[in-house]
Amino acid sequence: MPDTLVTIASYILPLFAIIVLIRCTRSMLGNKTQTEIWGYIHKDDGVALINHWENLIGRSKSADICLPYASVSRVHAVLIRSPKGVWRIFDIFSKGGVWVNGEKVQATGTVVRDGDVLNLAGNSVRFRDISEKQRDAIEARRTQSWKRVHPAVTLFFLTIFQAILLLEHLCTAESEYLAGIMLGFVLLVLLEWFCYFAMRSIRRTGFEVETLAFFLSSIGLSVIASSVPDEMFRQMIIVFAGVVAFFVLGWWLRDLDRTKTMRLPLAILSVLILGAVLVVGREQYGAKNWIFIGSMSIQPSEFVKVAFIYVGAATLDRLFSTKNLILFIVFSALCVICLAFSSDFGTALIFFVTFLVISFMRSGSIATVALAITGAGMAGFLMLKMKDHVARRFATWGHIWDAENIWDGGYQQTHALSAGASGGLFGKGAGNGWLKNTFAGNTDTVFGVMCEELGLIIAICAVLAILALAFFAVRNSGHGRSAYYSIAACATASMFMVQVALNVFGSVDILPFTGVTFPFVSRGGTSVLACWMLLAFIKAGDTRKGASFVVRPPEAKTKKQRESAEEREETA
Amino acid sequence: MKKVSLRAFSAILMAFLIIIGLGVYVGRYIKDGEMWALYFDQSTSGSEYTLTDRNGTLLAKMGGGEKSYAENANTRIACYHVTGDYTGNVGTGALSSFKSKLSGFSLITGIEEQDDVNLQLTIDADLNLKAYEALNGRKGAVMVYNYKTGEVLCMVSSPSIDPLNPPETLPDGAYINRCLSASFTPGSIFKLVTLNAALENIDDIYHRTFNCAGSVDVKGVQINCTGVHGQQTIEQALSNSCNCAFAEISLELGPDIIAEYAEKLGITTSLKLDSISTQAGNYDKDGSMSASMAWSGIGQYNDLVCPYAMMRLAGAYANGGTVVEPSLLGQSSKTTQLVSADTAQKIASMMNYNVVYHYGQDRFPGLNISAKTGTAEVGDGKAAHGWFVGFLNDEEHPYAFVCLVENGGSGLGAAGSVINTVLQAAVAK
Incomplete structure (x- = not known):
């Protein structure tokens, strides 16, 4: 009986994933933005x-x-x-x-x-x-028709998605974990609805970005429930902390002057942290990028990702200032060098590509040359530093099914492909896979776990959710209140996409394998936290009327003020 | 801002690259997903997947990360085109065509949990052995099926190879199952199609006499016959396989009617054996009413037939006009009304007349057989293809058959004797 239930649920589940995705996308991209005159x-x-x-x-x-x-x-x-x-x-x-x-x-x-x-x-x-x-x-x-796609209805469909997912887990999980899994999903649902009503209460109506993040988080929670069910509660705490961090950073970003003052201190702090990791960090899986505080393990490079975008973006007047440019170049170079020395190739690559995107978006005349030289220098340095590592990865790339690689250099990819394909379009049902038990199954090859347990359709929806965020950021870039927000949003979207590309295509042997995380989905405290913080940058680019809490509403005028203003105009 | 927003489109480029990447993955999944899925699944689940013939003789076995074929080398060779191989060289082989039945994998549902799987085919490996031996190294095809139940008992294509120890140099066309995936010049067996059309379109066909003087002139081109048959009835014309008579009938029917019947009787369309599509034959309409047109009704000119389609047609005549669609997987419930019961009965009795009064019953001791021979001229100075198609009039052994021996010289001598060997073995079972 439970088996039948899981099978039926697994056939319905993709439908709701698609509905949520389509509704969010339609709401974010479905209407024309009007040119404003200021x-x-x-x-x-x-x-x-x-x-x-x-x-x-x-x-x-x-x-x-x-x-x-x-x-x-x-x-x-x-x-x-x-x-x-x-x-x-x-x-x-x-x-x-x-x-x-x-x-x-x-x-x-x-x-x-x-x-x-x-x-x-x-x-x-x-x-x-x-x-x-x-x-x-x-x-x-500016009060436009985009509200047509009602966010509460979308969130309702997401809740159904989560309920079905929970149901599958309740059928497949071992009895000792049932309570934990149930608690985790219920807390997630409560959290998302709380956020929704909190936004409504301050008259903010845009909730698509958050909905997509919660959609990805529920898949992430499903991966946790399947692979390490005793960590359900911990994961929920992390998501909760992430959501809080999202709102705090978003609120902070509202004031551009305030935001700008923190760029230099944040840059210095980030470099210090990365430097400290080199000294006191611990090596795990070949990369020295972990700091242990008591029983907690933290991956500081994840936070530096947020700082990287925070520092890298700039307002239009500063884009052309040499001082600003030098800060950005020195900061980027130091970050990449630190990461290279700690052998964190995946993160170094993410930084590098994000650097290229930010550079491209901000480059003016002098900047172009300076940034191009820096980029080339960083690339060269990375190649030298990582050449053995890269050579090894490239050697197995495209040859994972060769007899000598299947169980060795291609182990993670062959297993991800095999498990992923065995799930078909609809998956074997949440909790029913075996890939989660392989090495780094719930992080590096999480795409395979998604395909195996939830099916190819949902796995593709997860990728498309990230792409939807990217299209949204690009679409908003021309209407941002400041170039700072536009650059930050697009850089964030690019960072997410680089991670998705490396994670997904690395694990299915379309790109050489790099162990990076799938945003919001892969297991990992710091990375999930950082993803939510990064999301604030995308939210900051949303200038639709009354949509984003990050964008301040125009000062409300009292009736008196308005009248006096009109009088003035008339006399003028 | 304009510049910033223009450059933001670099992110869109990245998004498109990701979409292309997803497309590549989906493409590879469709192509290789089965291999991926089964690779580790078999070694971890321990289920066994076996393919056997109707007597339980093992044809192929997968499981525990190992893959094997039939134990006996001759069985492997004789059943190669039925079984196929793990590399998928024979597209119509069971290992390829019934992959999902064997492994429980499909692109939609992935791998479904299941116990050991045995797929039993209707093929009798012993008959295949007999047929392959009887072909004796000659290129050709032999196929036998039960026209009451649809079960395919024998399907052999030559040349063949041993999939376990493939030879260094592959014999020409060894990967092709000649029963299903090839078409050949039919020669006189095509006269069944022309006859079928004539019975339903020429009212006084039974009252006519056809005169054969050894050849006939059609618009200045001479059509030669196999002998001088003199005055004949339609039955005699068929059993003599008289070219003069069938040239006359063909010209009277015209290309449109013959083409219509070739299609209706399944000769020029692609048919299905379970999920396997077969090679369609060919009939080119020659509207000039010349010798070419006459030849097209005699199974020469540009005519091509697939052996499977001929066997199926013989099955229809044997079974009162209705084909029980052949199957490799068991008794078939699917039927098709191919010709009217009346026509089927007439042709069936004429085919019996062939054997009794012309081919010689003593060639087929103990068998009550109805058949038609074909000797297809293939040109280039090569010996003609020999065909033999027909069925047994035997309640207990209702078998329809087709045999082609490429460059075998004669239909009756080459193909007929192969069929006799196979049927003797089949009836003795």
Whole structure:
């Protein structure tokens, strides 16, 4: 009887995974974003619209405000609006200089008010802010139809998914673990609904990012229930801590000035931690990347991933500053060197690819050269340091089924493939696999465990969930309140995708094997915690009206203020 | 911001690479998933998967990480095309075609937990041995099945190899099961199709006489006959396998009707033996009403047939027009009404007439047989293909058969004697 129940459940389960995935994706990507107007630049030959909070002014076609005059530099100045509505202009090392109402602009920037004349290398334009009325109109228009896909319904489907998953485990688990498994899943469901209602209570309606993370977390919890059921409670504590960290970091990111002040300290702290790991860390499975505090084992490099993005992203005005660039380059290089010395090849690779993505997104003229040289240097260093290791991995790549590799260099891949294929499309049922008992089955080859127990469809859904987050981050990148958020969100998405690619394709022999974790799913305290923190960066890029708690709502105006503003306008 | 958001598309590129990677994985899963799944499963679960013939003779065994074939080397060779091999060289072999039945694996459900599995085929390995011996190294195909139950008793293709010790140089076409996966020039056995069409389309066919002077001229081209048959009835024309008579009938029917019957009788379509698709034959319509058209009704020109389709047709005539669809897996419940009972009865009795009055009953001692021979000219100065297709009129042994001996010279001499050897053994069982 329980066997039949598991079989039936395993056929229904993928349906709910697909529903959750489709609903989240539709909600995140399903509607058009409108171009917002935040001000105007009056030129001799017409009016240019200011569509962003951070705008690049220059001769270049890719500038937000293009001034096609010969004397204007390709990237000349940056015009930034603060959340309070104050505009500032920064001169970013232009040849011809910038003046506001005849006053030279310094590197620290100058406040620009409605009607001010901006002079860029002898070319004068007039800046016009939008009026209160126009702003209200913009705000009103932003109330869009995306709420159509109701997050509570999606979450309800996710809860059904989790309930079926729990049911399968209750049928297959040994009786001593039943209570623990039940508790773990119930806590997860309570946690997600609590988060949902907490967000509703502060009138935040976007919940897709969290839903996808909870979806992946439930698969992760299933892997735990199947492989190390006595760790269920511990895992739930970690997810809980992760969710708390997600909200704390998200709240912290709301204030860009506050965020920026912490970049340097965080960079120093990260390098110190990685250095400390080299000295006092303990080696496990060939990589010296663990610190043991009492009975707790921590993988500090996971936290440094968060710091890496935190430090690597930058606002538009700083993107072109040499100081900022040097900090980023030195920091990246130190991180990668530390990781290389602790033989943590997988993480070093993740850092390296993320470095390339951030570099690509932020690179301006000088930056391009500096970043390219750094990138090449890091790659060369990594190759030298890791060449034996890499050579070994490449030697088995594509040859895992050769007789000498099946039980040796290709052990993890052959077993992952075999177990994965034996699950078919629907899996043998949660808890019914054997791959989980092999070495690093619930981390490095967790894709195989997913395929074996939950089936290929759900395993693919898990990968697609990460891709959905990436598409969301990219889609939001053009509407971010700051380049900082856009870069951070895209870098996070890329980091997730690199991890997924290395984890999945490494374990199925499409790429050489690297032992990295599948975000949210692989077993591992620090890595799950870090994933939730990284998620805050993606959440910060979501500028749909009232969607993200990370984005501050515009200051609420009292009726009186509004009236006085209107009066002023009329008299003007 | 414009620049930042443009460059953000590098992330999309990464997403597409991942999607492509997933596609590659799914593709490999479809191709190799079975191998992957079974690799460790067999060594860990300890279940045994065996393939046996109808008498329980072992043909192949997997389990405990080991794979083996029949013990006797001659059995391995005679049953090679039935069994196939573990590398999948014979696509129609049971190890390939019934893989999922053997292992319990399918791409949809993966591996399902099960006890030891034995797949028993309807094939009789002893008959296969007899047939392979009778072919005596010549290329060809022999197939016998029970037209009442559908069970395929014998299926042999030559040349064959020993899958356990494959030779260094492979005999030409050793991987092809000639019974199912090849088509050949039929020669006179195709006259059954033409006759079938004639019986249903020429009203006075039984009252006609066909004159044979040893050859006939069609639009200036001479069609030679195997002899000078003089005045014949339709029965005599068939048993003489008279080319003059069938040239006349073919021209009267025309290419459209013959093509229609070739398709209706399963000659030019791909058929199914269980899940195995067979090779379709060929009939090119020649609308010129020339000698080519006449030849196309006599089984020459561009005509091709698959031995399996001919055996199935013989089974239909034997069983009153209804085919019990052949199967390798047991008694078949699937039937197809191929021809009308009336036509089937007429052709069946004419095929019996062939044996009694022409081929000679003494060639088949103790067997009540109905058949048609074929001697297919293949050109290039090579000896003709010999065909023999028919069935036994025996309640206890209702067997339909087909035999092809490539370049065997004559239908009756080459293929007929192979069939006699096999049927004698089958009836003696």
